[in-house]
Amino acid sequence: MKTGLHxxxxxxxxxxxxxxxxxxxxxxxxEGTAAVRMRATEDLKNIxxxxxxxxxxxxxxxxxxxxxxxxxxLAVALSVSITYGAAPTAGSLLEARATEIHKTKRxxxxxxxxxxxxxxxxxxxAQALAYRTGKTIEF
Amino acid sequence: MKTGLHxxxxxxxxxxxxxxxxxxxxxxxxEGTAAVRMRATEDLKNIxxxxxxxxxxxxxxxxxxxxxxxxxxLAVALSVSITYGAAPTAGSLLEARATEIHKTKRxxxxxxxxxxxxxxxxxxxAQALAYRTGKTIEF
Amino acid sequence: MKTGLHxxxxxxxxxxxxxxxxxxxxxxxxEGTAAVRMRATEDLKNIxxxxxxxxxxxxxxxxxxxxxxxxxxLAVALSVSITYGAAPTAGSLLEARATEIHKTKRxxxxxxxxxxxxxxxxxxxAQALAYRTGKTIEF
Amino acid sequence: MKTGLHxxxxxxxxxxxxxxxxxxxxxxxxEGTAAVRMRATEDLKNIxxxxxxxxxxxxxxxxxxxxxxxxxxLAVALSVSITYGAAPTAGSLLEARATEIHKTKRxxxxxxxxxxxxxxxxxxxAQALAYRTGKTIEF
Numbered sequence: 001m002k003t004g005l006h007x008x009x010x011x012x013x014x015x016x017x018x019x020x021x022x023x024x025x026x027x028x029x030x031e032g033t034a035a036v037r038m039r040a041t042e043d044l045k046n047i048x049x050x051x052x053x054x055x056x057x058x059x060x061x062x063x064x065x066x067x068x069x070x071x072x073x074l075a076v077a078l079s080v081s082i083t084y085g086a087a088p089t090a091g092s093l094l095e096a097r098a099t100e101i102h103k104t105k106r107x108x109x110x111x112x113x114x115x116x117x118x119x120x121x122x123x124x125x126a127q128a129l130a131y132r133t134g135k136t137i138e139f
Numbered sequence: 140m141k142t143g144l145h146x147x148x149x150x151x152x153x154x155x156x157x158x159x160x161x162x163x164x165x166x167x168x169x170e171g172t173a174a175v176r177m178r179a180t181e182d183l184k185n186i187x188x189x190x191x192x193x194x195x196x197x198x199x200x201x202x203x204x205x206x207x208x209x210x211x212x213l214a215v216a217l218s219v220s221i222t223y224g225a226a227p228t229a230g231s232l233l234e235a236r237a238t239e240i241h242k243t244k245r246x247x248x249x250x251x252x253x254x255x256x257x258x259x260x261x262x263x264x265a266q267a268l269a270y271r272t273g274k275t276i277e278f
Numbered sequence: 279m280k281t282g283l284h285x286x287x288x289x290x291x292x293x294x295x296x297x298x299x300x301x302x303x304x305x306x307x308x309e310g311t312a313a314v315r316m317r318a319t320e321d322l323k324n325i326x327x328x329x330x331x332x333x334x335x336x337x338x339x340x341x342x343x344x345x346x347x348x349x350x351x352l353a354v355a356l357s358v359s360i361t362y363g364a365a366p367t368a369g370s371l372l373e374a375r376a377t378e379i380h381k382t383k384r385x386x387x388x389x390x391x392x393x394x395x396x397x398x399x400x401x402x403x404a405q406a407l408a409y410r411t412g413k414t415i416e417f
Numbered sequence: 418m419k420t421g422l423h424x425x426x427x428x429x430x431x432x433x434x435x436x437x438x439x440x441x442x443x444x445x446x447x448e449g450t451a452a453v454r455m456r457a458t459e460d461l462k463n464i465x466x467x468x469x470x471x472x473x474x475x476x477x478x479x480x481x482x483x484x485x486x487x488x489x490x491l492a493v494a495l496s497v498s499i500t501y502g503a504a505p506t507a508g509s510l511l512e513a514r515a516t517e518i519h520k521t522k523r524x525x526x527x528x529x530x531x532x533x534x535x536x537x538x539x540x541x542x543a544q545a546l547a548y549r550t551g552k553t554i555e556f
């Protein structure tokens with residue numbers, strides 16, 4: 001049981017400077033998994049008026065960061081591949097979920113999906129790879 | 140010559156809501172290329188005090204967006220693969236450059252790199268694929 | 279119902295030159311999905327005696343090719359990101375499965391996994407993106 | 418100077434079972450770089466008569482394998498993202514080149530390109546990430 005760690009990761013995520021800038025709201029942190037929400041606001045628009053790809057990626061990356069560190073061993077991102085589906089509806093609430101699909105001593109892999117919460121429409125998917133440093137997380 | 144378009148893309152990038160949120164500064168837009176700068180400020184930090192992967196990706200994505208639309212045909216992102224190198228030094232100025240390496244009627248591919256401007260140290264690289272809609276860009 | 283098409287795709291896969299070279303055996307083709315098997319033989323070894331990454335990718339790519347064409351509209355590969363987990367046991371039977379996770383008029387996205395059939399151990403995962411040409415498949 | 422190692426990597430590549438199956442011909446191995454050639458023969462065709470994506474990937478992967486091991490430290494593939502450009506002309510000679518763009522103690526990143534040798538036309542590009550085990554290569 002790592003509920004203490006998971007609670008602390010949530011708390012850190014809510015206080016994270018970058019997360020506050022984008023108004024990310026951590027929803028869940030479990031063993032090898034995490035879910036984070038973000039609203040597709042005006043502030044996140046690109047030059048064509050759609051939600052910026054960087055904002056969608058950031059939402060995924062926050063979920064990935066939390067999931068990959070949920071075992072208590074410090075993990076750092078090595079690579080992420082994102083594929084975009086449909087542009088989200090303006091103003092819609094989005095949820096990214098990262099799910100661990102593989103873990104070795106040194107690396108772990110996550111499948112990540114962003115959906116519109118209301119319609120369950122898929123907005124983007126990603127595959128993310130982390131390096132597990134072997135160091136225990138100490139806040 | 141598309142200097143009018145390139146100038147307009149720069150102007151739009153500077154006024155873009157998401158770009159303003161992250162304080163992205165477009166540096167150059169040319170035929171199939173673009174460069175964008177961002178400072179690794181406190182606001183962009185993740186829960187471990189490093190620059191958030193989402194911020195680095197966003198910098199790359201802005202350069203990709205500008206480069207892929209620099210031909211005057213509306214392009215949308217299909218997929219991006221990012222690989223992280225070294226974490227940027229706190230406070231350092233970063234520059235992302237997107238360079239077109241392939242273009243067909245329907246798709247185009249970009250190599251993107253983020254470097255620290257002062258040290259030229261490589262922070263991240265990405266390969267990005269755009270779908271070219273065939274529609275002329277009209278602002 | 280596209281059982282005629284799916285049967286024909288299977289038949290073509292079994293007769294495919296490259297598939298015969300690697301001894302790929304299509305296992306299943308359904309709407310948006312496909313499974314293909316391959317044995318990790320001596321012939322597929324790399325310079326260090328492990329199964330070559332190109333062979334694992336080829337197995338995935340065959341499943342992706344069949345799944346992306348299973349709707350009867352000609353699809354071509356745009357990009358694939360593969361992440362390697364554990365090296366397969368020498369001589370083991372491997373199965374790649376491609377599952378459609380998103381589809382628009384122009385593109386479709388697949389999650390692909392390779393497992394050892396006997397142990398269900400995950401060997402590699404991939405995310406694959408296809409361009410849907412709009413042309414009906416005619417053999 | 419690692420010319421002894423580079424010569425040995427070439428020799429091993431030429432004797433590699435999988436390389437022989439696809440008729441891969443190593444062209445060059447240098448510090449952080451490698452080039453490998455393959456002809457787009459009938460044997461490599463997919464169900465639609467084009468060169469199989471798995472064959473193109475395998476060519477890239479062989480160059481990546483050699484480049485990532487060219488420093489004398491055993492490296493294993495972590496992830497590769499490939500983007501396809503134009504289908505190669507039937508019968509054409511193809512060359513994949515892997516170039517190191519980043520290296521840390523634990524990982525290294527390569528840009529890979531496949532071109533038709535005669536026309537210099539770009540067929541595919543990839544970004545590849547290796548894990549450096551720290552073990553000295555001993556054949």
